[in-house]
Amino acid sequence: xxxxxxxxxxxxxxxxxxxxxxxxxxxxxxxxxxxxxxxxxxxxxxxxxxxxxxxxxxxxxxxxxxxxxxxxxxxxxxxxxxxxxxxxxxxxxxxxxxxxxxxxxxxxxxxxxxxxxxxxxxxxxxxxxxxxxxxxxxxxxxxxxxxxxxxxxxxxxxxxxxxxxxxxxxxxxxxxxxxxxxxxxxxxxxxxxxxxxxxxxxxxxxxxxxxxxxxxxxxxxxxxxxxxxxxxxxxxxxxxxxxxxxxxxxxxxxxxxxxxxxxxxxxxxxxxxxxxx
Amino acid sequence: xxxxxxxxxxxxxxxxxxxxxxxxxxxxxxxxxxxxxxxxxxxxxxxxxxxxxxxxxxxxxxxxxxxxxxxxxxxxxxxxxxxxxxxxxxxxxxxxxxxxxxxxxxxxxxxxxxxxxxxxxxxxxxxxxxxxxxxxxxxxxxxxxxxxxxxxxxxxxxxxxxxxxxxxxxxxxxxxxxxxxxxxxxxxxxxxxxxxxxxxxxxxxxxxxxxxxxxxxxxxxxxxxxxxxxxxxxxxxxxxxxxxxxxxxxxxxxxxxxxxxxxxxxxxxxxxxxxxxxxxxxxxxxxxxxxxxxxxxxxxxxxxxxxxxxxxxxxxxxxxxxxxxxxxxxxxxxxxxxxxxxxxxxxxxxxxxxxxxxxxxxxxxxxxxxxxx
Amino acid sequence: xxxxxxxxxxxxxxxxxxxxxxxxxxxxxxxxxxxxxxxxxxxxxxxxxxxxxxxxxxxxxxxxxxxxxxxxxxxxxxxxxxxxxxxxxxxxxxxxxxxxxxxxxxxxxxxxxxxxxxxxxxxxxxxxxxxxxxxxxxxxxxxxxxxxxxxxxxxxxxxxxxxxxxxxxxxxxxxxxxxxxxxxxxxxxxxxxxxxxxxxxxxxxxxxxxxxxxxxxxxxxxxxxxxxxxxxxxxxxxxxxxxxxxxxxxxxxxxxxxxxxxxxxxxxxxxxxxxxxxxxxxxxxxxxxx
Numbered sequence: 001x002x003x004x005x006x007x008x009x010x011x012x013x014x015x016x017x018x019x020x021x022x023x024x025x026x027x028x029x030x031x032x033x034x035x036x037x038x039x040x041x042x043x044x045x046x047x048x049x050x051x052x053x054x055x056x057x058x059x060x061x062x063x064x065x066x067x068x069x070x071x072x073x074x075x076x077x078x079x080x081x082x083x084x085x086x087x088x089x090x091x092x093x094x095x096x097x098x099x100x101x102x103x104x105x106x107x108x109x110x111x112x113x114x115x116x117x118x119x120x121x122x123x124x125x126x127x128x129x130x131x132x133x134x135x136x137x138x139x140x141x142x143x144x145x146x147x148x149x150x151x152x153x154x155x156x157x158x159x160x161x162x163x164x165x166x167x168x169x170x171x172x173x174x175x176x177x178x179x180x181x182x183x184x185x186x187x188x189x190x191x192x193x194x195x196x197x198x199x200x201x202x203x204x205x206x207x208x209x210x211x212x213x214x215x216x217x218x219x220x221x222x223x224x225x226x227x228x229x230x231x232x233x234x235x236x237x238x239x240x241x242x243x244x245x246x247x248x249x250x251x252x253x254x255x256x257x258x259x260x261x262x263x264x265x266x267x268x269x270x271x272x273x274x275x276x277x
Numbered sequence: 278x279x280x281x282x283x284x285x286x287x288x289x290x291x292x293x294x295x296x297x298x299x300x301x302x303x304x305x306x307x308x309x310x311x312x313x314x315x316x317x318x319x320x321x322x323x324x325x326x327x328x329x330x331x332x333x334x335x336x337x338x339x340x341x342x343x344x345x346x347x348x349x350x351x352x353x354x355x356x357x358x359x360x361x362x363x364x365x366x367x368x369x370x371x372x373x374x375x376x377x378x379x380x381x382x383x384x385x386x387x388x389x390x391x392x393x394x395x396x397x398x399x400x401x402x403x404x405x406x407x408x409x410x411x412x413x414x415x416x417x418x419x420x421x422x423x424x425x426x427x428x429x430x431x432x433x434x435x436x437x438x439x440x441x442x443x444x445x446x447x448x449x450x451x452x453x454x455x456x457x458x459x460x461x462x463x464x465x466x467x468x469x470x471x472x473x474x475x476x477x478x479x480x481x482x483x484x485x486x487x488x489x490x491x492x493x494x495x496x497x498x499x500x501x502x503x504x505x506x507x508x509x510x511x512x513x514x515x516x517x518x519x520x521x522x523x524x525x526x527x528x529x530x531x532x533x534x535x536x537x538x539x540x541x542x543x544x545x546x547x548x549x550x551x552x553x554x555x556x557x558x559x560x561x562x563x564x565x566x567x568x569x570x571x572x573x574x575x576x577x578x579x580x581x582x583x584x585x586x587x588x589x590x591x592x593x594x595x596x597x598x599x600x601x602x603x604x605x606x607x608x609x610x611x612x613x614x615x616x617x618x619x620x621x622x623x624x625x626x627x628x629x630x631x632x633x634x635x636x637x638x639x640x641x642x643x644x645x646x647x648x649x650x
Numbered sequence: 651x652x653x654x655x656x657x658x659x660x661x662x663x664x665x666x667x668x669x670x671x672x673x674x675x676x677x678x679x680x681x682x683x684x685x686x687x688x689x690x691x692x693x694x695x696x697x698x699x700x701x702x703x704x705x706x707x708x709x710x711x712x713x714x715x716x717x718x719x720x721x722x723x724x725x726x727x728x729x730x731x732x733x734x735x736x737x738x739x740x741x742x743x744x745x746x747x748x749x750x751x752x753x754x755x756x757x758x759x760x761x762x763x764x765x766x767x768x769x770x771x772x773x774x775x776x777x778x779x780x781x782x783x784x785x786x787x788x789x790x791x792x793x794x795x796x797x798x799x800x801x802x803x804x805x806x807x808x809x810x811x812x813x814x815x816x817x818x819x820x821x822x823x824x825x826x827x828x829x830x831x832x833x834x835x836x837x838x839x840x841x842x843x844x845x846x847x848x849x850x851x852x853x854x855x856x857x858x859x860x861x862x863x864x865x866x867x868x869x870x871x872x873x874x875x876x877x878x879x880x881x882x883x884x885x886x887x888x889x890x891x892x893x894x895x896x897x898x899x900x901x902x903x904x905x906x907x908x909x910x911x912x913x914x915x916x917x918x919x920x921x922x923x924x925x926x927x928x929x930x931x932x933x934x935x936x937x938x939x940x
Contacts, residue, residue, distance in 0.1 A: 087677075107863045109886075215873075
């Protein structure tokens with residue numbers, strides 16, 4: 001009966017102005033430039049595109065980038081849960097300071113993180129000197145990449161799980177206890193299912209952030225082709241050799257994977273909200 | 278100022294919120310829009326205010342069409358359900374806001390604004406709160422501040438959305454009496470939305486009962502309660518007993534009961550429902566004649582202050598019926614649990630099943646299903 | 651009376667002290683290794699060669715010009731993204747329209763894009779061999795390997811920060827206060843300045859702070875478009891990289907310590923805003939009488 005409406009009418013003013021500005025800004029700053037990567041890459045033609053993005057050195061960089069990011073996100077999921085738990089449930093001296101400092105990796109420039117971690121974990125560094133006798137090398141190896149990625153994606157899991165743990169009603173746990181469940185059973189069957197969506201969201205956010213990371217990694221990685229060269233670095237080196245199309249092609253692969261992750265994050269967050277409602 | 282609503286229609290997606298509403302509100306009255314949640318009453322109020330636009334139909338203030346007038350220019354006072362007080366402004370600034378944002382030429386002087394705000398604070402008896410912030414007030418105080426803020430612009434129409442909905446019972450009762458007294462003082466045409474029948478019955482001059490985007494009945498509280506126009510109104514206002522039966526040639530048979538229903542002269546064995554208020558039932562110790570009373574046993578007795586509520590189980594089909602009587606009357610012939618009594622409805626209203634069928638979603642105090650003959 | 655009950659509640663739903671201690675220990679060890687030690691190390695390394703070296707490093711002309719450029723790119727990027735954030739949040743939270751969730755996803759997009767790619771796409775667009783390159787060369791406009799490119803790349807990576815702070819905040823606040831202002835006769839602008847803005851000021855400030863931090867610390871995107879010309883197109887993070895690669899560790903850490911101080915200041919402001927807005931939201935005691 002009614003024509004389908006683009007928007008529901010409202011008495012508040014400014015819809016056209018604000019939406020128009022938002023869309024125009026996004027197009028100019030984000031979408032049109034991003035489209036350039038696709039345009040440039042597709043000039044290669046399908047066959048050449050494929051040979052660029054599946055070259056052995058590029059494949060090795062995907063494996064390293066995604067593998068290290070996955071491991072870093074997994075480490076942060078485990079420790080992030082413990083940190084969030086401890087911050088919400090227990091009291092210990094300096095808790096407020098610790099809570100505030102968890103966000104440091106968000107605020108600290110990645111280059112600073114990169115040079116600091118490298119110095120610390122080098123063979124003669126504060127932490128590296130203890131590991132060297134054990135035969136463990138961190139700086140200038142793929143392990144160093146994981147250390148850097150753990151640092152830069154550390155806050156995600158803590159900050160997504162923390163509010164959910166805070167909102168968890170004590171009554172639910174008390175009810176479970178009154179029904180005879182022990183502490184571990186309560187965690188497994190009552191608490192964990194409630195925080196699982198947040199944990200997953202945090203994991204995915206950390207993973208997405210770690211994949212694209214550049215600044216902190218290049219200092220600590222050693223950057224050996226086939227061994228410790230991450231995909232963003234590969235893009236930069238292609239660019240430095242004026243291989244724009246090659247750089248664009250590898251970027252397109254990364255972009256597509258990142259978009260899929262972004263979609264996943266959105267779905268997870270929607271799932272989170274629908275469960276909390 | 279009178280309000281005249283003509284053919285108002287509003288949809289949200291597939292949901293019809295208002296289905297061709299026609300309503301005239303005379304100047305100076307206090308009118309309640311009463312109905313269950315989702316019946317369209319808040320939408321109607323917001324369209325009158327100009328906060329929503331109708332898909333079809335028009336609204337006239339004193340014979341003037343308002344459709345083209347923006348909410349800013351309608352001069353309505355609107356009290357939001359959760360008050361919508363400006364959190365970062367003091368009570369004084371909240372009330373003064375409507376005067377301060379007037380175009381420079383119409384804006385009163387600072388002295389006039391002060392005088393006006395203090396006058397309103399005196400009216401709502403909260404002068405001592407002028408410098409407080411909304412977060413420092415109780416719910417009842419916020420409610421009164423919201424009202425004062427709406428009155429500051431001297432509205433032609435005052436609209437209140439569930440004005441007492443967020444308050445606890447005691448405060449709610451105080452405030453609605455206060456609102457009634459206030460209205461008697463200032464006489465501005467007022468419309469308020471409520472889902473609470475008691476509130477509507479106590480405060481308003483007229484009640485508009487709404488359901489599924491339509492008006493079921495318009496009338497004084499007395500008329501709406503005593504002579505409900507539809508089964509829905511019967512069920513929504515007050516407690517009821519429901520009897521199932523059949524109507525046939527001007528008579529209705531409900532279990533062992535046979536009553537006259539001249540309005541259904543043409544009905545042929547049509548399924549029917551009869552509504553009886555719990556206080557419209559007499560209880561007799563002996564049967565009168567075979568088809569004017571129903572035998573039942575007393576199942577439970579509850580003393581509720583000045584009233585006694587009895588729960589009866591009908592002998593014929595085990596259905597439950599509820600009866601209310603005064604303490605005095607109960608004391609005159611005290612019944613005991615298990616006593617056999619005979620139920621005689623004093624006042625009973627019959628609707629044919631088709632009319633009643635559409636109202637199946639309405640919650641009732643109790644509901645015997647089926648039975649009938 | 652409430653004391654003992656509270657105590658009882660604690661013990662009923664909590665772990666044995668041993669486990670608690672163990673978990674706190676694990677959490678603190680993890681954070682120490684990955685957060686606290688690096689934090690201390692920055693300042694230790696910066697001051698290792700003494701105050702003289704430290705001061706020389708941060709007052710070096712190249713360092714000063716890097717600081718200036720870093721500030722300039724933040725000063726350009728933050729107001730633009732503030733305007734964008736407020737406009738986007740207004741459109742998204744005050745209206746219902748089709749494609750809204752798509753729009754929200756698009757705003758988040760720069761978070762999911764590697765900073766290196768953010769730099770690359772501007773090179774593809776404005777670089778000498780880029781799509782607009784020839785036209786720009788003709789008019790003698792230089793974007794890549796120049797200041798405008800650095801600003802653009804910084805804008806790109808910080809697009810979502812302010813919008814993301816404002817959207818949930820304004821969603822939670824709803825539209826009732828704005829509607830109330832309109833009913834009382836206020837115009838759209840008046841409503842925005844006098845009702846909406848005061849309500850979102852803390853969220854806006856927080857978003858601006860985060861946006862500034864990221865703008866000043868951005869490395870990957872800026873590195874790609876900068877060209878690393880000392881004194882001209884070097885931002886502070888890029889300057890740190892050059893110093894580090896030249897083995898001037900003390901100088902590199904001296905500059906890094908400036909950015910670390912900035913990061914700590916940001917965490918301080920964040921904590922302050924959270925506490926302040928939390929205490930504002932808390933209902934006053936004993937105010938529940940009619």
